[in-house]
Amino acid sequence: MFNLVIGQYVPMESLVHRLDPRSKLISMFLFVIIVFLANNWLSYGLLILFCLASITASKLPFQFIYRGLRSVFFIVFLTFILNLFFTNGGLLLFSWGWLHIYLNGLIQSIFISFRILVIIVITTLLTLTTSPIEITDGLESLLHPLKRIKLPVHEFALMMSISLRFIPTLLEETEKIIKAQAARGSDFTTGSIKSRFKAVVPLLVPLFVSAFKRAEELAMAMEARGYHGDEGRTKLHRLVWNNRDTVLLLILAIMTIALILFRY
Amino acid sequence: MDITVNHVTHTYQPGTPFMRMALNDVSVAFPSGSFTSIIGHTGSGKSTLAQHLNGLLLPSTGSITAGDLTLEGGSKRKKKKINFKALREKVGYVFQYPEHQLFEETLLKDVAFGPINFGVPQDEAGRRAKACLELVHIPSAFWERSPFDLSGGQMRRVAIAGVLAVQPEVIILDEPTAGLDPRGRKEIMDLFDQLHRQQKRTIIMVTHNMSDAALYSDQVVVMNHGSLIMAGSPAEVFSRDEALQRIGLESPETMQFIRRLAEKIGTPQPTLSAFTMEDTADAVLKLLKGDAAHV
Numbered sequence: 001m002f003n004l005v006i007g008q009y010v011p012m013e014s015l016v017h018r019l020d021p022r023s024k025l026i027s028m029f030l031f032v033i034i035v036f037l038a039n040n041w042l043s044y045g046l047l048i049l050f051c052l053a054s055i056t057a058s059k060l061p062f063q064f065i066y067r068g069l070r071s072v073f074f075i076v077f078l079t080f081i082l083n084l085f086f087t088n089g090g091l092l093l094f095s096w097g098w099l100h101i102y103l104n105g106l107i108q109s110i111f112i113s114f115r116i117l118v119i120i121v122i123t124t125l126l127t128l129t130t131s132p133i134e135i136t137d138g139l140e141s142l143l144h145p146l147k148r149i150k151l152p153v154h155e156f157a158l159m160m161s162i163s164l165r166f167i168p169t170l171l172e173e174t175e176k177i178i179k180a181q182a183a184r185g186s187d188f189t190t191g192s193i194k195s196r197f198k199a200v201v202p203l204l205v206p207l208f209v210s211a212f213k214r215a216e217e218l219a220m221a222m223e224a225r226g227y228h229g230d231e232g233r234t235k236l237h238r239l240v241w242n243n244r245d246t247v248l249l250l251i252l253a254i255m256t257i258a259l260i261l262f263r264y
Numbered sequence: 265m266d267i268t269v270n271h272v273t274h275t276y277q278p279g280t281p282f283m284r285m286a287l288n289d290v291s292v293a294f295p296s297g298s299f300t301s302i303i304g305h306t307g308s309g310k311s312t313l314a315q316h317l318n319g320l321l322l323p324s325t326g327s328i329t330a331g332d333l334t335l336e337g338g339s340k341r342k343k344k345k346i347n348f349k350a351l352r353e354k355v356g357y358v359f360q361y362p363e364h365q366l367f368e369e370t371l372l373k374d375v376a377f378g379p380i381n382f383g384v385p386q387d388e389a390g391r392r393a394k395a396c397l398e399l400v401h402i403p404s405a406f407w408e409r410s411p412f413d414l415s416g417g418q419m420r421r422v423a424i425a426g427v428l429a430v431q432p433e434v435i436i437l438d439e440p441t442a443g444l445d446p447r448g449r450k451e452i453m454d455l456f457d458q459l460h461r462q463q464k465r466t467i468i469m470v471t472h473n474m475s476d477a478a479l480y481s482d483q484v485v486v487m488n489h490g491s492l493i494m495a496g497s498p499a500e501v502f503s504r505d506e507a508l509q510r511i512g513l514e515s516p517e518t519m520q521f522i523r524r525l526a527e528k529i530g531t532p533q534p535t536l537s538a539f540t541m542e543d544t545a546d547a548v549l550k551l552l553k554g555d556a557a558h559v
Binding site: 064180182186201210 | 279280282315318320349356359364366367377378381412426427430
Protein backbone atom coordinates (compact mmCIF):
# COMPACT_ATOMS: atom_id res chain seq x y z
CA MET A 1 0.00 0.00 0.00
CA PHE A 2 2.74 2.46 0.89
CA ASN A 3 5.20 1.94 -1.91
CA LEU A 4 5.38 5.68 -2.48
CA VAL A 5 9.09 6.34 -2.29
CA ILE A 6 8.92 10.09 -2.88
CA GLY A 7 10.09 11.86 0.25
CA GLN A 8 11.77 8.82 1.71
CA TYR A 9 15.47 9.26 2.20
CA VAL A 10 17.67 6.17 1.80
CA PRO A 11 20.88 6.66 3.75
CA MET A 12 23.70 5.23 1.66
CA GLU A 13 27.25 6.05 0.67
CA SER A 14 27.54 7.27 -2.92
CA LEU A 15 28.73 10.14 -5.08
CA VAL A 16 25.20 11.53 -5.37
CA HIS A 17 24.63 11.27 -1.63
CA ARG A 18 27.81 13.22 -0.93
CA LEU A 19 26.99 16.15 -3.23
CA ASP A 20 26.14 19.46 -1.64
CA PRO A 21 22.35 19.82 -1.41
CA ARG A 22 22.60 23.25 -3.04
CA SER A 23 24.21 21.88 -6.18
CA LYS A 24 21.68 19.06 -6.28
CA LEU A 25 18.79 21.50 -5.88
CA ILE A 26 20.07 23.89 -8.54
CA SER A 27 20.70 20.99 -10.91
CA MET A 28 17.26 19.57 -10.29
CA PHE A 29 15.52 22.87 -10.99
CA LEU A 30 17.67 23.45 -14.04
CA PHE A 31 16.97 19.92 -15.23
CA VAL A 32 13.22 20.32 -14.84
CA ILE A 33 13.40 23.52 -16.92
CA ILE A 34 15.61 22.16 -19.69
CA VAL A 35 13.42 19.10 -20.04
CA PHE A 36 11.03 21.45 -21.81
CA LEU A 37 13.72 22.37 -24.36
CA ALA A 38 13.82 18.82 -25.63
CA ASN A 39 11.81 18.23 -28.79
CA ASN A 40 13.46 15.33 -30.62
CA TRP A 41 14.78 11.82 -30.08
CA LEU A 42 18.36 12.98 -29.68
CA SER A 43 17.56 15.45 -26.88
CA TYR A 44 15.28 13.00 -25.08
CA GLY A 45 18.02 10.40 -25.40
CA LEU A 46 20.42 12.80 -23.70
CA LEU A 47 17.98 13.44 -20.83
CA ILE A 48 17.36 9.73 -20.29
CA LEU A 49 21.09 9.08 -20.40
CA PHE A 50 21.59 11.71 -17.69
CA CYS A 51 18.90 10.04 -15.56
CA LEU A 52 20.44 6.60 -15.95
CA ALA A 53 23.89 7.95 -15.16
CA SER A 54 22.59 9.71 -12.02
CA ILE A 55 20.82 6.56 -10.83
CA THR A 56 23.98 4.53 -11.39
CA ALA A 57 26.08 7.07 -9.52
CA SER A 58 23.61 7.02 -6.63
CA LYS A 59 24.05 3.22 -6.30
CA LEU A 60 20.31 2.87 -5.62
CA PRO A 61 18.87 -0.29 -7.16
CA PHE A 62 16.83 0.44 -10.32
CA GLN A 63 14.11 -1.78 -9.02
CA PHE A 64 13.73 0.48 -5.99
CA ILE A 65 13.21 3.58 -8.14
CA TYR A 66 10.81 1.65 -10.35
CA ARG A 67 8.78 0.77 -7.27
CA GLY A 68 8.41 4.47 -6.52
CA LEU A 69 7.43 5.21 -10.10
CA ARG A 70 4.64 2.67 -10.15
CA SER A 71 2.31 5.00 -8.29
CA VAL A 72 2.57 7.68 -11.00
CA PHE A 73 2.23 5.37 -13.97
CA PHE A 74 -1.46 6.11 -14.11
CA ILE A 75 -0.84 9.83 -14.61
CA VAL A 76 1.74 9.09 -17.30
CA PHE A 77 -0.67 6.72 -19.00
CA LEU A 78 -3.49 9.25 -18.87
CA THR A 79 -1.42 12.03 -20.45
CA PHE A 80 -0.20 9.53 -23.01
CA ILE A 81 -3.77 8.67 -24.01
CA LEU A 82 -4.92 12.29 -24.06
CA ASN A 83 -2.01 13.39 -26.25
CA LEU A 84 -2.45 10.36 -28.46
CA PHE A 85 -6.00 11.27 -29.42
CA PHE A 86 -5.90 15.04 -29.35
CA THR A 87 -2.77 15.82 -31.34
CA ASN A 88 -3.33 16.11 -35.09
CA GLY A 89 -0.99 16.19 -38.05
CA GLY A 90 1.25 13.82 -39.92
CA LEU A 91 0.41 10.37 -41.12
CA LEU A 92 -2.99 8.96 -40.10
CA LEU A 93 -2.18 5.68 -38.35
CA PHE A 94 -5.56 4.58 -37.08
CA SER A 95 -9.11 5.80 -37.14
CA TRP A 96 -12.29 4.48 -35.62
CA GLY A 97 -15.41 6.62 -35.57
CA TRP A 98 -14.38 9.99 -34.27
CA LEU A 99 -11.11 8.65 -32.85
CA HIS A 100 -8.02 9.33 -34.90
CA ILE A 101 -4.41 8.59 -34.14
CA TYR A 102 -1.79 10.49 -36.11
CA LEU A 103 1.93 9.84 -36.27
CA ASN A 104 2.66 13.24 -34.72
CA GLY A 105 0.28 12.42 -31.90
CA LEU A 106 2.03 9.15 -31.21
CA ILE A 107 5.47 10.75 -31.17
CA GLN A 108 4.20 13.67 -29.12
CA SER A 109 2.65 11.40 -26.49
CA ILE A 110 5.79 9.30 -26.22
CA PHE A 111 7.80 12.47 -25.71
CA ILE A 112 5.43 13.83 -23.09
CA SER A 113 5.47 10.52 -21.20
CA PHE A 114 9.26 10.54 -21.18
CA ARG A 115 9.18 14.16 -20.08
CA ILE A 116 7.05 13.33 -17.03
CA LEU A 117 9.06 10.21 -16.25
CA VAL A 118 12.48 11.88 -16.31
CA ILE A 119 11.21 14.76 -14.17
CA ILE A 120 9.85 12.33 -11.60
CA VAL A 121 12.97 10.17 -11.65
CA ILE A 122 15.22 13.17 -11.02
CA THR A 123 13.08 14.66 -8.26
CA THR A 124 12.69 11.24 -6.64
CA LEU A 125 16.43 10.77 -6.85
CA LEU A 126 16.93 14.08 -5.06
CA THR A 127 14.73 13.08 -2.13
CA LEU A 128 16.10 9.54 -2.06
CA THR A 129 19.69 10.70 -1.80
CA THR A 130 19.27 13.90 0.22
CA SER A 131 17.91 13.93 3.76
CA PRO A 132 15.06 16.38 4.41
CA ILE A 133 17.34 18.38 6.68
CA GLU A 134 19.94 18.74 3.93
CA ILE A 135 17.26 19.83 1.46
CA THR A 136 15.91 22.55 3.72
CA ASP A 137 19.40 23.70 4.69
CA GLY A 138 20.20 23.93 1.02
CA LEU A 139 16.99 25.80 0.22
CA GLU A 140 17.44 28.17 3.10
CA SER A 141 20.97 28.92 2.01
CA LEU A 142 19.94 29.39 -1.65
CA LEU A 143 17.02 31.66 -0.75
CA HIS A 144 19.00 33.63 1.81
CA PRO A 145 19.28 36.74 -0.40
CA LEU A 146 15.48 37.05 -0.31
CA LYS A 147 15.63 37.96 3.37
CA ARG A 148 16.68 41.43 2.24
CA ILE A 149 13.14 41.98 1.01
CA LYS A 150 11.72 40.70 4.30
CA LEU A 151 10.66 37.27 3.13
CA PRO A 152 10.52 34.80 6.07
CA VAL A 153 12.96 32.37 4.43
CA HIS A 154 13.93 30.63 7.64
CA GLU A 155 10.34 30.07 8.67
CA PHE A 156 9.48 28.64 5.26
CA ALA A 157 12.47 26.32 5.45
CA LEU A 158 11.44 25.20 8.93
CA MET A 159 7.86 24.57 7.83
CA MET A 160 9.14 22.55 4.94
CA SER A 161 11.51 20.47 6.98
CA ILE A 162 8.80 19.73 9.53
CA SER A 163 6.34 18.68 6.82
CA LEU A 164 8.93 16.47 5.14
CA ARG A 165 9.98 15.02 8.44
CA PHE A 166 6.42 14.00 9.28
CA ILE A 167 5.49 12.38 5.97
CA PRO A 168 6.80 8.95 7.00
CA THR A 169 5.37 9.37 10.50
CA LEU A 170 1.92 10.16 9.14
CA LEU A 171 2.12 7.26 6.69
CA GLU A 172 2.99 4.93 9.54
CA GLU A 173 0.18 6.35 11.59
CA THR A 174 -2.25 5.93 8.69
CA GLU A 175 -1.21 2.32 8.32
CA LYS A 176 -1.75 1.75 12.01
CA ILE A 177 -5.23 3.31 12.02
CA ILE A 178 -6.18 1.38 8.88
CA LYS A 179 -5.21 -1.79 10.71
CA ALA A 180 -7.07 -0.81 13.86
CA GLN A 181 -10.26 -0.04 11.93
CA ALA A 182 -9.85 -3.16 9.77
CA ALA A 183 -9.71 -5.16 13.00
CA ARG A 184 -13.08 -3.59 13.86
CA GLY A 185 -14.48 -4.79 10.54
CA SER A 186 -14.02 -1.63 8.50
CA ASP A 187 -13.55 -2.47 4.84
CA PHE A 188 -11.59 -0.18 2.52
CA THR A 189 -11.19 -2.46 -0.44
CA THR A 190 -14.59 -3.86 -1.36
CA GLY A 191 -18.11 -2.50 -1.77
CA SER A 192 -19.60 0.38 -3.72
CA ILE A 193 -17.85 3.73 -4.21
CA LYS A 194 -20.17 5.25 -1.64
CA SER A 195 -19.44 2.68 1.04
CA ARG A 196 -15.72 2.94 0.35
CA PHE A 197 -15.90 6.69 0.65
CA LYS A 198 -17.71 6.30 3.96
CA ALA A 199 -15.01 3.90 5.13
CA VAL A 200 -12.48 6.72 4.87
CA VAL A 201 -14.11 8.80 7.64
CA PRO A 202 -12.98 6.46 10.47
CA LEU A 203 -9.51 6.86 9.02
CA LEU A 204 -9.37 10.62 8.48
CA VAL A 205 -10.83 11.79 11.80
CA PRO A 206 -8.24 10.02 14.00
CA LEU A 207 -5.50 11.05 11.59
CA PHE A 208 -6.38 14.74 11.81
CA VAL A 209 -6.83 14.59 15.57
CA SER A 210 -3.39 13.09 16.06
CA ALA A 211 -1.77 15.43 13.53
CA PHE A 212 -3.07 18.49 15.37
CA LYS A 213 -2.05 17.04 18.72
CA ARG A 214 1.39 16.27 17.37
CA ALA A 215 1.76 19.79 15.96
CA GLU A 216 0.86 21.33 19.29
CA GLU A 217 3.26 19.09 21.19
CA LEU A 218 6.04 19.82 18.72
CA ALA A 219 5.52 23.57 19.06
CA MET A 220 5.67 23.35 22.82
CA ALA A 221 8.72 21.09 22.79
CA MET A 222 10.52 23.53 20.49
CA GLU A 223 9.69 26.48 22.69
CA ALA A 224 10.73 24.55 25.78
CA ARG A 225 14.13 24.03 24.17
CA GLY A 226 14.47 27.74 23.52
CA TYR A 227 13.58 28.03 19.85
CA HIS A 228 13.04 31.66 18.91
CA GLY A 229 13.40 31.90 15.13
CA ASP A 230 16.64 32.27 13.24
CA GLU A 231 17.93 35.42 14.94
CA GLY A 232 21.41 34.46 16.15
CA ARG A 233 20.85 30.77 15.45
CA THR A 234 23.89 28.76 14.36
CA LYS A 235 23.96 25.70 12.11
CA LEU A 236 24.90 22.21 13.22
CA HIS A 237 25.82 21.14 9.70
CA ARG A 238 27.70 23.68 7.62
CA LEU A 239 27.23 23.17 3.91
CA VAL A 240 30.47 22.64 2.00
CA TRP A 241 30.75 23.28 -1.73
CA ASN A 242 33.26 20.88 -3.32
CA ASN A 243 34.74 20.47 -6.78
CA ARG A 244 32.27 17.71 -7.58
CA ASP A 245 29.44 20.22 -7.10
CA THR A 246 31.00 22.59 -9.60
CA VAL A 247 31.45 19.68 -12.00
CA LEU A 248 27.76 18.76 -11.68
CA LEU A 249 26.71 22.30 -12.51
CA LEU A 250 29.10 22.31 -15.48
CA ILE A 251 27.53 19.09 -16.76
CA LEU A 252 24.10 20.68 -16.46
CA ALA A 253 25.31 23.81 -18.27
CA ILE A 254 26.76 21.71 -21.10
CA MET A 255 23.50 19.77 -21.29
CA THR A 256 21.54 23.01 -21.53
CA ILE A 257 23.67 24.24 -24.41
CA ALA A 258 23.47 20.84 -26.10
CA LEU A 259 19.68 20.78 -25.81
CA ILE A 260 19.39 24.27 -27.29
CA LEU A 261 21.67 23.23 -30.19
CA PHE A 262 19.70 20.00 -30.77
CA ARG A 263 16.50 21.98 -31.18
CA TYR A 264 17.58 23.35 -34.55
CA MET B 265 -11.07 -21.07 19.01
CA ASP B 266 -7.57 -22.53 18.79
CA ILE B 267 -4.90 -20.57 16.94
CA THR B 268 -1.78 -22.36 15.78
CA VAL B 269 1.27 -20.71 14.26
CA ASN B 270 3.40 -23.04 12.11
CA HIS B 271 6.95 -22.04 11.17
CA VAL B 272 5.96 -18.48 10.33
CA THR B 273 8.52 -16.09 8.89
CA HIS B 274 7.71 -12.47 8.10
CA THR B 275 9.87 -10.06 6.12
CA TYR B 276 9.06 -6.35 6.04
CA GLN B 277 9.56 -4.45 2.75
CA PRO B 278 11.23 -7.29 0.85
CA GLY B 279 13.43 -6.24 -2.05
CA THR B 280 14.21 -2.75 -0.73
CA PRO B 281 17.14 -1.34 1.25
CA PHE B 282 14.73 -1.32 4.24
CA MET B 283 14.23 -5.10 4.13
CA ARG B 284 14.05 -6.57 7.61
CA MET B 285 13.16 -10.00 8.92
CA ALA B 286 10.70 -9.47 11.75
CA LEU B 287 9.75 -13.09 12.45
CA ASN B 288 12.02 -16.06 11.98
CA ASP B 289 10.48 -19.55 11.94
CA VAL B 290 8.06 -19.05 14.83
CA SER B 291 5.81 -21.92 15.92
CA VAL B 292 3.44 -21.61 18.85
CA ALA B 293 -0.10 -22.64 19.81
CA PHE B 294 -2.76 -20.56 21.55
CA PRO B 295 -5.33 -23.08 22.87
CA SER B 296 -8.96 -22.07 23.20
CA GLY B 297 -9.71 -20.43 26.54
CA SER B 298 -6.07 -19.79 27.43
CA PHE B 299 -4.41 -16.55 28.48
CA THR B 300 -1.04 -16.09 26.79
CA SER B 301 1.43 -13.27 27.29
CA ILE B 302 4.02 -12.47 24.64
CA ILE B 303 7.04 -10.76 26.17
CA GLY B 304 10.24 -9.44 24.66
CA HIS B 305 12.17 -6.30 23.88
CA THR B 306 11.00 -3.45 21.67
CA GLY B 307 11.55 -4.69 18.11
CA SER B 308 11.61 -8.36 19.11
CA GLY B 309 8.67 -9.17 16.83
CA LYS B 310 5.95 -9.37 19.49
CA SER B 311 3.49 -7.07 17.75
CA THR B 312 4.33 -8.52 14.34
CA LEU B 313 3.45 -11.97 15.64
CA ALA B 314 0.21 -10.67 17.18
CA GLN B 315 -0.85 -8.95 13.95
CA HIS B 316 -0.58 -12.26 12.10
CA LEU B 317 -3.19 -13.85 14.33
CA ASN B 318 -6.14 -12.01 12.77
CA GLY B 319 -4.75 -11.60 9.28
CA LEU B 320 -3.65 -7.95 9.53
CA LEU B 321 -0.26 -9.22 8.40
CA LEU B 322 0.20 -12.35 6.34
CA PRO B 323 3.12 -14.73 6.76
CA SER B 324 5.92 -14.59 4.18
CA THR B 325 6.38 -18.33 4.68
CA GLY B 326 4.70 -20.80 7.01
CA SER B 327 1.04 -20.87 7.95
CA ILE B 328 -1.45 -19.89 10.64
CA THR B 329 -4.52 -21.90 11.53
CA ALA B 330 -7.33 -20.08 13.33
CA GLY B 331 -10.37 -22.26 13.94
CA ASP B 332 -11.21 -23.76 10.55
CA LEU B 333 -9.40 -21.03 8.58
CA THR B 334 -5.81 -21.36 7.38
CA LEU B 335 -3.63 -18.45 6.30
CA GLU B 336 -0.86 -19.72 4.05
CA GLY B 337 2.35 -17.84 3.40
CA GLY B 338 4.09 -17.19 0.11
CA SER B 339 2.91 -18.33 -3.30
CA LYS B 340 0.19 -20.71 -2.11
CA ARG B 341 -1.85 -17.78 -0.86
CA LYS B 342 -2.79 -15.87 -3.99
CA LYS B 343 -4.97 -18.64 -5.40
CA LYS B 344 -7.89 -18.32 -3.04
CA LYS B 345 -9.63 -15.39 -1.45
CA ILE B 346 -9.53 -15.35 2.34
CA ASN B 347 -12.57 -14.29 4.31
CA PHE B 348 -10.80 -11.82 6.58
CA LYS B 349 -13.99 -10.35 7.90
CA ALA B 350 -15.13 -13.66 9.37
CA LEU B 351 -11.72 -14.08 10.99
CA ARG B 352 -11.68 -10.56 12.43
CA GLU B 353 -15.13 -10.98 13.87
CA LYS B 354 -13.85 -13.89 15.91
CA VAL B 355 -10.42 -12.48 16.70
CA GLY B 356 -10.61 -8.95 18.15
CA TYR B 357 -7.53 -6.77 18.32
CA VAL B 358 -6.95 -3.99 20.83
CA PHE B 359 -4.10 -1.93 19.42
CA GLN B 360 -1.45 -0.12 21.37
CA TYR B 361 -2.93 3.26 22.32
CA PRO B 362 -6.36 2.19 21.02
CA GLU B 363 -7.78 5.63 21.87
CA HIS B 364 -6.17 6.80 18.60
CA GLN B 365 -8.82 4.94 16.63
CA LEU B 366 -11.85 6.80 18.08
CA PHE B 367 -13.64 8.92 15.51
CA GLU B 368 -17.42 9.01 15.99
CA GLU B 369 -19.55 11.86 17.34
CA THR B 370 -20.66 9.96 20.42
CA LEU B 371 -19.30 7.14 22.54
CA LEU B 372 -22.25 4.89 21.75
CA LYS B 373 -21.82 5.33 18.01
CA ASP B 374 -18.11 4.62 18.25
CA VAL B 375 -18.54 1.44 20.26
CA ALA B 376 -21.32 0.27 17.91
CA PHE B 377 -19.09 0.85 14.86
CA GLY B 378 -17.52 -2.63 15.07
CA PRO B 379 -20.73 -4.67 15.47
CA ILE B 380 -22.44 -2.71 12.66
CA ASN B 381 -19.49 -3.41 10.36
CA PHE B 382 -19.96 -7.10 11.03
CA GLY B 383 -23.64 -6.93 10.13
CA VAL B 384 -25.23 -6.77 13.59
CA PRO B 385 -28.62 -4.97 13.40
CA GLN B 386 -28.64 -1.35 14.60
CA ASP B 387 -30.65 -1.86 17.80
CA GLU B 388 -28.71 -4.95 18.82
CA ALA B 389 -25.44 -3.07 18.18
CA GLY B 390 -26.72 -0.24 20.40
CA ARG B 391 -27.58 -2.71 23.15
CA ARG B 392 -24.14 -4.30 22.94
CA ALA B 393 -22.50 -0.88 22.99
CA LYS B 394 -24.30 0.04 26.21
CA ALA B 395 -23.44 -3.29 27.82
CA CYS B 396 -19.78 -2.93 26.89
CA LEU B 397 -19.56 0.66 28.10
CA GLU B 398 -20.99 -0.52 31.41
CA LEU B 399 -18.49 -3.35 31.49
CA VAL B 400 -15.59 -0.88 31.22
CA HIS B 401 -17.17 1.40 33.85
CA ILE B 402 -18.04 4.43 31.75
CA PRO B 403 -20.97 6.25 33.45
CA SER B 404 -24.06 6.57 31.23
CA ALA B 405 -23.88 10.38 31.51
CA PHE B 406 -20.98 10.26 29.03
CA TRP B 407 -22.56 7.96 26.47
CA GLU B 408 -23.96 10.69 24.23
CA ARG B 409 -20.84 12.86 24.46
CA SER B 410 -17.90 13.09 22.09
CA PRO B 411 -15.09 10.64 22.78
CA PHE B 412 -12.65 13.53 22.48
CA ASP B 413 -14.06 15.11 25.67
CA LEU B 414 -12.83 12.18 27.78
CA SER B 415 -9.61 11.75 29.70
CA GLY B 416 -6.88 9.49 28.30
CA GLY B 417 -7.75 6.57 30.56
CA GLN B 418 -11.47 6.83 29.74
CA MET B 419 -10.74 7.01 26.01
CA ARG B 420 -8.68 3.85 26.33
CA ARG B 421 -11.57 2.06 28.01
CA VAL B 422 -14.06 3.23 25.36
CA ALA B 423 -11.75 1.97 22.63
CA ILE B 424 -11.51 -1.39 24.38
CA ALA B 425 -15.31 -1.48 24.66
CA GLY B 426 -15.38 -0.90 20.88
CA VAL B 427 -13.47 -4.14 20.37
CA LEU B 428 -15.41 -6.10 22.99
CA ALA B 429 -18.74 -5.07 21.42
CA VAL B 430 -17.96 -7.31 18.45
CA GLN B 431 -17.95 -10.19 20.98
CA PRO B 432 -14.81 -11.88 19.68
CA GLU B 433 -13.86 -15.34 20.90
CA VAL B 434 -10.21 -14.39 20.95
CA ILE B 435 -8.96 -10.99 22.12
CA ILE B 436 -5.47 -9.82 21.19
CA LEU B 437 -4.10 -7.03 23.38
CA ASP B 438 -1.07 -5.00 22.33
CA GLU B 439 0.27 -3.43 25.50
CA PRO B 440 -3.17 -2.54 26.80
CA THR B 441 -1.86 -0.72 29.88
CA ALA B 442 0.87 1.40 28.24
CA GLY B 443 0.77 4.96 29.53
CA LEU B 444 -1.87 4.38 32.23
CA ASP B 445 -1.49 5.10 35.94
CA PRO B 446 -1.27 2.11 38.34
CA ARG B 447 -4.97 2.23 39.16
CA GLY B 448 -6.03 2.43 35.53
CA ARG B 449 -3.70 -0.46 34.81
CA LYS B 450 -5.20 -2.65 37.46
CA GLU B 451 -8.75 -1.86 36.30
CA ILE B 452 -7.97 -2.81 32.73
CA MET B 453 -6.10 -5.98 33.67
CA ASP B 454 -8.89 -7.06 36.04
CA LEU B 455 -11.37 -6.56 33.20
CA PHE B 456 -9.46 -8.89 30.90
CA ASP B 457 -8.91 -11.38 33.72
CA GLN B 458 -12.66 -11.42 34.30
CA LEU B 459 -13.38 -11.91 30.57
CA HIS B 460 -10.93 -14.79 30.55
CA ARG B 461 -12.20 -16.51 33.70
CA GLN B 462 -15.95 -15.92 33.44
CA GLN B 463 -16.56 -15.94 29.72
CA LYS B 464 -13.73 -18.31 28.77
CA ARG B 465 -12.41 -15.91 26.13
CA THR B 466 -8.99 -16.67 24.73
CA ILE B 467 -6.64 -13.79 25.47
CA ILE B 468 -3.30 -13.08 23.85
CA MET B 469 -1.46 -10.14 25.36
CA VAL B 470 1.70 -8.43 24.14
CA THR B 471 3.32 -6.76 27.12
CA HIS B 472 6.46 -5.26 28.62
CA ASN B 473 5.16 -5.77 32.11
CA MET B 474 6.56 -8.99 33.58
CA SER B 475 4.32 -8.83 36.64
CA ASP B 476 1.18 -8.71 34.47
CA ALA B 477 2.50 -11.57 32.35
CA ALA B 478 3.23 -13.65 35.49
CA LEU B 479 0.00 -12.84 37.32
CA TYR B 480 -2.60 -13.30 34.63
CA SER B 481 -1.36 -15.78 32.04
CA ASP B 482 -1.35 -19.56 31.67
CA GLN B 483 1.34 -19.40 29.03
CA VAL B 484 4.25 -17.01 28.51
CA VAL B 485 5.95 -16.71 25.12
CA VAL B 486 9.38 -15.04 25.01
CA MET B 487 10.50 -13.38 21.77
CA ASN B 488 13.94 -12.04 20.87
CA HIS B 489 15.12 -10.69 17.48
CA GLY B 490 12.14 -12.24 15.71
CA SER B 491 12.67 -15.71 17.14
CA LEU B 492 10.73 -17.55 19.79
CA ILE B 493 13.15 -18.17 22.65
CA MET B 494 10.91 -20.08 25.04
CA ALA B 495 7.28 -20.79 25.82
CA GLY B 496 5.74 -22.29 28.92
CA SER B 497 3.88 -21.57 32.14
CA PRO B 498 4.89 -18.40 34.01
CA ALA B 499 6.54 -20.56 36.70
CA GLU B 500 8.66 -22.34 34.07
CA VAL B 501 9.64 -19.24 32.15
CA PHE B 502 10.43 -17.00 35.09
CA SER B 503 12.48 -19.68 36.83
CA ARG B 504 15.00 -19.34 34.00
CA ASP B 505 16.24 -16.02 35.24
CA GLU B 506 19.66 -16.18 33.56
CA ALA B 507 18.24 -16.96 30.12
CA LEU B 508 15.89 -13.99 30.49
CA GLN B 509 18.65 -11.67 31.61
CA ARG B 510 20.78 -12.63 28.63
CA ILE B 511 18.17 -11.11 26.32
CA GLY B 512 17.69 -8.11 28.59
CA LEU B 513 14.47 -9.12 30.33
CA GLU B 514 13.83 -9.32 34.03
CA SER B 515 11.74 -11.60 36.20
CA PRO B 516 8.75 -10.09 38.01
CA GLU B 517 9.69 -7.97 41.03
CA THR B 518 8.34 -10.59 43.45
CA MET B 519 10.74 -13.23 42.11
CA GLN B 520 13.65 -10.79 42.15
CA PHE B 521 12.85 -9.92 45.73
CA ILE B 522 12.88 -13.57 46.85
CA ARG B 523 16.15 -14.26 45.03
CA ARG B 524 17.86 -11.24 46.55
CA LEU B 525 16.61 -12.20 49.99
CA ALA B 526 17.95 -15.75 49.62
CA GLU B 527 21.31 -14.32 48.58
CA LYS B 528 21.37 -11.94 51.51
CA ILE B 529 20.63 -14.52 54.20
CA GLY B 530 22.80 -17.11 52.51
CA THR B 531 20.29 -19.85 51.82
CA PRO B 532 20.26 -21.76 48.52
CA GLN B 533 18.11 -20.23 45.75
CA PRO B 534 14.53 -21.45 46.16
CA THR B 535 12.88 -23.27 43.26
CA LEU B 536 9.43 -21.90 44.02
CA SER B 537 7.64 -19.25 42.02
CA ALA B 538 5.59 -16.49 43.61
CA PHE B 539 3.83 -13.77 41.67
CA THR B 540 1.12 -12.49 44.01
CA MET B 541 1.78 -10.56 47.21
CA GLU B 542 0.40 -13.42 49.32
CA ASP B 543 2.61 -16.08 47.73
CA THR B 544 5.60 -13.81 48.10
CA ALA B 545 4.90 -13.27 51.78
CA ASP B 546 4.60 -17.04 52.29
CA ALA B 547 7.84 -17.62 50.44
CA VAL B 548 9.62 -15.00 52.54
CA LEU B 549 8.37 -16.65 55.73
CA LYS B 550 9.60 -20.04 54.58
CA LEU B 551 12.97 -18.59 53.62
CA LEU B 552 13.35 -16.94 57.01
CA LYS B 553 12.44 -20.15 58.78
CA GLY B 554 15.19 -21.80 56.76
CA ASP B 555 13.21 -24.50 55.01
CA ALA B 556 13.31 -22.89 51.58
CA ALA B 557 15.11 -25.88 50.12
CA HIS B 558 11.96 -27.92 50.59
CA VAL B 559 9.47 -25.59 48.96
